Amino acid sequence: MINKDYRGDVEPVAASAEDMALINGYSRKELSADQVYTFGILLCDNEIDRDLERFDTDALQELSKLFLGRTGIFDHSMRSDGQTSRIYYTEVRRDPVKKNSLGEQYVSLHAKAYMLRTEKNADLIAEIDGGIKKEASVSCSVAKVRCSVCGADRRSEGCEHIKGRKYGGSVCHSVLCEPTDAYEWSFVAVPAQRAAGVTKSYGALEKVLKSSDKGETVSVSRKDLSAMLEHIAALEPRAQDGINYRRSLENETVRLGMLALPSIGADCIEELVSSLSTKRIEEIRTAFENAVSKKLPIKAQLCAKTEKSDNDEFKI
């Protein structure tokens, strides 16, 4: 499973008669336009992301089908109960002007979702209407994770190209292909506007700690407690980033380990890597990387020099 975080504006959209027809395809009872709140959101695109991965255009097309009907959660710890929305429309947009960092046409997957205009949802609706930006996090599975240089599937085949390095002038990355499933997606409020309250709540927490050192009992105000809980909620997406980084680091290290020490099984390297701290894995990855580049110096040089004929090396 792959988790992707994208920062896209959530924008309210007016529900047309066509929208209502689509929404009612998902609703148990017939809903009228004034009972629902509809908004648009960017789910993913073909830009290389911070994990050095990108979806190919066919994958976005496939995901547009898979995300239909998926529910979204609003990832606020204190208001997550029952506040769901559902995607009722998806569309792959090809930008006539904008290019991605590879100079290809920028292609993005957009969705429209609806939620019920209930009292519970009123705050959220007001926030979206007020133009507060949200970060959307999507999860999906793909069958193939291809090397951008040679096209090898990184999971089943592996190759000597290293993500983040330049080959023939372009940065090696992974291309996510053939999505097999899309899971829930969630909105996470960008925590900027909460930051002000956080310092204050830390102060309150310190006060409590100091008092308890002295054996005194001190109560925390509801406001401070709620600011702290919000702060924790805001940290959750960052924690997810950390988990994602660790996962991709582990995968990369195992891949390099198999190339550097082919006599050791993948299972063995996986077990070793999973038991280590992130810092140690980074050290081992660098060591494997160096070992691999020493082992394959000729191929690496060829790769660096050739522009579009990288695949030819594998035909020899």
Ligand SMILES: [Zn+2]
């Ligand atoms: Zn490759």
